[in-house]
Amino acid sequence: MEPVEPLEEYQQRLEDKVLSPLTRAGPRYYLIVGLLLLVIAWGLYAYVTQYREGLYVTGMRDRILWGLYVSLFIFFIGISQAGTLISAILRLSKAQWRVPITRMAELITVAALLLGALLPVIDQGRPDRVHFLLLYGRWQSPIIWDIFAISTYTIGSLIYLYLPLIPDLALARDKIGHLVSPPKRWFFRTFSLDWRGTARQKRYLIIALGIMMVLMIPVAVSAHTVVSLIFATTLREPWDNPMFGAYFVAGAIYSGTATIVIVMAVVRKAYGLEEYITRQHFINLGYLLGCLVLVMMYFNVLEFVTNGYKLAGEGEMHFQQLFTGTLAPYYWSYALGGMLIPGLIILFPWTRNIAGVITASVLVNVGMWIERYFIVVGGMRVPIMPYEPASYFPTWVEWSIMAAAFAAFTLIIVLAMRLLPIISIWEVSEQYGEEKIISRREAIGTAVSQSVHPEYAPTFRRAQTTEESQS
Amino acid sequence: MRVWTFWPLSLVAILMWLLSVSLTQAQSPAGTELELILPDESAVGQETELRAHLVNSLGGAVVGAEVTFLREAVFMNTGNDLILGTAVTDETGVAVLVFIPRSEGEMLITAEFYGDSQYGAAFATGVVPIATGPALYVEEERFRVPGINVSLFAAVLGGVWSLFFVVLVLIWLISREGEIPNPMAGVESD
Numbered sequence: 336m337e338p339v340e341p342l343e344e345y346q347q348r349l350e351d352k353v354l355s356p357l358t359r360a361g362p363r364y365y366l367i368v369g370l371l372l373l374v375i376a377w378g379l380y381a382y383v384t385q386y387r388e389g390l391y392v393t394g395m396r397d398r399i400l401w402g403l404y405v406s407l408f409i410f411f412i413g414i415s416q417a418g419t420l421i422s423a424i425l426r427l428s429k430a431q432w433r434v435p436i437t438r439m440a441e442l443i444t445v446a447a448l449l450l451g452a453l454l455p456v457i458d459q460g461r462p463d464r465v466h467f468l469l470l471y472g473r474w475q476s477p478i479i480w481d482i483f484a485i486s487t488y489t490i491g492s493l494i495y496l497y498l499p500l501i502p503d504l505a506l507a508r509d510k511i512g513h514l515v516s517p518p519k520r521w522f523f524r525t526f527s528l529d530w531r532g533t534a535r536q537k538r539y540l541i542i543a544l545g546i547m548m549v550l551m552i553p554v555a556v557s558a559h560t561v562v563s564l565i566f567a568t569t570l571r572e573p574w575d576n577p578m579f580g581a582y583f584v585a586g587a588i589y590s591g592t593a594t595i596v597i598v599m600a601v602v603r604k605a606y607g608l609e610e611y612i613t614r615q616h617f618i619n620l621g622y623l624l625g626c627l628v629l630v631m632m633y634f635n636v637l638e639f640v641t642n643g644y645k646l647a648g649e650g651e652m653h654f655q656q657l658f659t660g661t662l663a664p665y666y667w668s669y670a671l672g673g674m675l676i677p678g679l680i681i682l683f684p685w686t687r688n689i690a691g692v693i694t695a696s697v698l699v700n701v702g703m704w705i706e707r708y709f710i711v712v713g714g715m716r717v718p719i720m721p722y723e724p725a726s727y728f729p730t731w732v733e734w735s736i737m738a739a740a741f742a743a744f745t746l747i748i749v750l751a752m753r754l755l756p757i758i759s760i761w762e763v764s765e766q767y768g769e770e771k772i773i774s775r776r777e778a779i780g781t782a783v784s785q786s787v788h789p790e791y792a793p794t795f796r797r798a799q800t801t802e803e804s805q806s
Numbered sequence: 807m808r809v810w811t812f813w814p815l816s817l818v819a820i821l822m823w824l825l826s827v828s829l830t831q832a833q834s835p836a837g838t839e840l841e842l843i844l845p846d847e848s849a850v851g852q853e854t855e856l857r858a859h860l861v862n863s864l865g866g867a868v869v870g871a872e873v874t875f876l877r878e879a880v881f882m883n884t885g886n887d888l889i890l891g892t893a894v895t896d897e898t899g900v901a902v903l904v905f906i907p908r909s910e911g912e913m914l915i916t917a918e919f920y921g922d923s924q925y926g927a928a929f930a931t932g933v934v935p936i937a938t939g940p941a942l943y944v945e946e947e948r949f950r951v952p953g954i955n956v957s958l959f960a961a962v963l964g965g966v967w968s969l970f971f972v973v974l975v976l977i978w979l980i981s982r983e984g985e986i987p988n989p990m991a992g993v994e995s996d
Binding site: 474480483490497528530531533536539540543546547550554 | 956963969970972973974981984
């Protein structure tokens with residue numbers, strides 16, 4: 336039998352590993368932050384240009400009213416499904432392997448939603464009128480539904496990110512509070528809510544987490560479905576598809592999973608977390624990606640077999656532009672590079688490894704970005720009146736703002752990693768304790784008491800024991 | 807006829823011809839007058855009849871002339887005349903245009919005859935007070951499923967936010983629990 340490390344030692348090592356990045360930052364960190372800020376500053380300059388000159392400086396001038404910004408909006412809302420999938424669904428299904436990566440997934444969700452929600456405002460020619468949507472918007476409009484769905488999803492995601500953070504923030508308060516700057520110390524103290532790990536606190540936390548993990552799944556699914564309804568309820572042939580909601584949700588989970596793999600790989604390398612984020616995590620997420628490839632292919636085939644078979648209305652023009660026309664390079668890049676090749680990488684055992692899964696994930700994300708682009712632009716390009724199809728290509732302003740959006744997304748995650756423990760220490764410790772119990776049970780080969788031995792108890796066991804002895 | 811009598815007569819004839827040609831060339835189109843007949847008031851969404859009466863300088867009806875009706879419009883701080891439509895005068899010299907106002911307020915209307923080879927241009931202006939009317943867009947209820955409406959949407963949304971509120975209460979309870987002093991604090995270290 337493999338010798339098992341005592342929980343206390345394991346926990347100490349885990350705390351050192353995860354909390355140490357919160358106390359110090361090397362020059363590489365500041366360099367990355369500086370570069371990201373530079374890109375964001377350039378994007379701000381581009382936006383100021385757009386604000387001053389109007390949308391004339393973008394490519395959205397000739398009947399194609401939605402372009403890069405709206406594509407990017409769908410893309411970001413899509414990758415925000417990462418947190419819901421990994422954290423809520425896997426938490427609900429008690430998939431233990433998800434524990435070290437839940438925090439990253441939840442963080443991706445929040446960062447993606449914050450950026451995603453900003454993009455429709457950037458897309459507006461008159462952002463000073465954004466409040467008109469609430470003042471004069473109609474309840475019957477999918478755009479209003481979208482505002483409520485996304486804001487609800489954002490608030491829910493913030494709560495869902497915060498809840499499992501409470502014990503870890505308390506740990507940071509107690510362990511490294513004296514090593515960090517006063518604002519950070521204040522942050523740890525305030526947001527750890529005087530957590531002492533009492534039985535009651537733990538019970539409240541478990542109830543709150545239970546509510547949120549169940550609630551967040553329909554909220555996330557509805558948020559992306561409502562995004563799809565903005566298109567599907569518009570009288571345009573390429574978007575006239577009742578499957579759009581399911582297709583969007585599947586695509587969102589697909590790109591969300593790929594984003595988790597990429598962030599996970601970067602964090603693992605940057606913080607040396609190979610012990611906690613293992614090869615198995617990549618392989619498991621790879622399997623998930625593989626399943627989603629099949630789902631995506633299924634939706635694609637279904638769409639083309641139904642709408643493509645009938646070729647009613649302007650459908651013929653749409654299929655022509657996708658398969659052999661102007662948008663063919665985009666479509667085939669997505670179909671081959673974003674679905675087929677990642678699927679094959681996952682399928683073959685000799686490519687199904689960490690590098691393979693990362694490569695597949697990058698391809699998936701590029702493919703999904705392209706897919707969002709041709710859904711939006713392709714749909715707008717098909718004329719709804721007898722005129723020639725318009726052309727669209729983003730200008731430097733749009734590319735710059737897109738680069739700034741990605742930089743801001745990365746910056747949020749990078750800054751959060753300096754403020755929050757990137758791995759849920761208390762959950763990983765609990766999991767380790769439970770695994771030890773199982774291994775001991777197996778070693779003894781006999782039934783053991785259901786009560787947890789103090790040695791293998793969760794992180795906050797000590798406080799709980801104190802309280803119990805007191806009562 | 808003697809030659810000396812022929813030349814003066816010829817000269818007079820030439821002069822007369824020149825005079826008649828110059829008079830013909832210089833003749834301007836006859837003057838016209840345009841009168842705009844507007845309703846005392848109208849309302850948004852209500853059919854409004856604009857009438858323009860075109861007469862010549864002698865008061866006779868000008869028939870078959872095209873009259874253009876315009877309204878003053880301001881969009882994005884830029885004002886200009888917006889063409890509402892054109893109408894042709896009938897045998898009484900009246901051109902009629904019916905239009906539906908889409909905004910309330912004092913609407914400045916101009917009727918303009920641009921003139922032709924026979925008649926000179928003329929225009930007239932007037933104001934029609936447009937009162938508030940019913941909503942221009944009336945939703946046609948084609949199919950309604952009982953219970954699927956805004957209230958349902960609000961109820962679902964309210965349900966989700968209520969659960970958020972419950973979670974916030976639980977967070978508050980966690981915080982309150984932490985504030986309770988722990989009498990055993992320090993015991994362990996002792």
